[in-house]
Amino acid sequence: MSKCKLFSMIDKAIFEYKLIEEGDKILVGASGGKDSTALIEYFAYRKKQNRDNFEFKALHIGTEISSQISPELLKMFETWNVDLEIIDIDVLGRLKENKKMNCWWCSTQRRTELNNYAIENGYNKIALGHHLDDILETLLMNALNKGEFSTMIPRLKYEKYPVTIIRPLCFADVDSIIEHAKNRNYISQTCTCNYQENSGRKKARSRLEQLTGGNALEKRRLFEALRNIKPEYLP
Template sequence: METVKKTKTEQDKKDECFQRKVAKRMGKAISDFELIEDGDRIMVGVSGGKDSLALLELLALRRKFNKQNFEVVAVHINVLELPYEVDREFLKGFCEKLDVPLIYRDINVDFDRPSKKPACFRCSWHRRTTLFKMTDEFKCNKLALGHHMDDAIETLLMNMMYQGAVCSMPAKLSMFQGNIILIRPLILLKDAEMREYSRIRKFVLEKELCPHEDVTKRKETTKMIERIAGDDSRIRTNMFRSMSNVQSEYLPIIPEKKLN
């Protein structure tokens, strides 16, 4: 039978080159922060959003083509009280193509219970706690989340502005006496790069907005960074890099006993 060979357009070549760049950047994070070792069994939290889909795909491809020997398991937590669901058919097909097992878990979040914490915070806490518990159940030693560089910068500014603390999201965090290691392999990638990756890969994304979404502080912070950074691509990178360049002798550090 005659096979029809599709010729690559200039755009196709550019897109492939961009995908390789993103994979390399994640590889750099994995190597710089020593995120993955041979024999790891990594649980990937997949929300159905662009970042965690990209993370899952990039890790699965790395496992296939690189020399590192590790396993990947995808988990989606479904909050029963939320009025929408992830596109299950898409996610199923996506994981099958990558040869990654997919686990669904339904959970309840009592949004009506009075609490000082915002609904978004509580929902995220429940999802995260469920993921941690599931690592044990499915014998995974690492949990990978899809946070990227802009998430880290936003968190840094939010903690400075609302908590009076300089802290953000580490690329690697040992938790529960070292029983589980949280990793963030996309930490060297920007949101704009993840959006481009998602466009190229034609990810099917949830369009429905969560009714509880924290529309205030994080969104305001995102806009604030947009205003500060403008078109200068160095600014986001420098804000991120500043977290690895803390010159404490040049900070007005108040002695602990005088803090209150």
């Protein structure tokens, strides 16, 4: 496991937003996909370097409509000395009467389990695999659907709970992660349920590609624009 371009992007995010601090106990969401796998690989790499005094554990929340983590990926985690726990939940059984199943409901239930596990087991941070494209897609979704200028942020401290959400992949565009996953021979899993077609994120993804032409530099400039607001030139 060696230093690479993607890890440098994560290093930059961690430094700028102080995502890893002395004594942190971090719970990493493990979906089995390329994004969370890359994040887990980075944490294992950083831990091996003894650069910080922190602990981390990977947690996979399985559902009856999602794929299980593959044996190949489990072996990879073992090679990296990753402590992985798997919890299964019934998302369909939790669905309220007369409500339709969708991506938002499933992700909310899995996020709830992550939060509960973190609180019950003394983890002060939860690391999620949202990357640059995810953040910009959310920006477009909120702007076009809600009329508000907001998105997921690299570091979010919950007001009601003693947990902070961190997104170390915030500077990494999806193509960089795909390239990294190919170089590392990840066995990547994506959501294969029948409800993902209902997601408005696919439209936002298409709009982001139209806006930037898929250019990573333009995506990063769009992100930088969020950190360089000129209120005097806004209505």
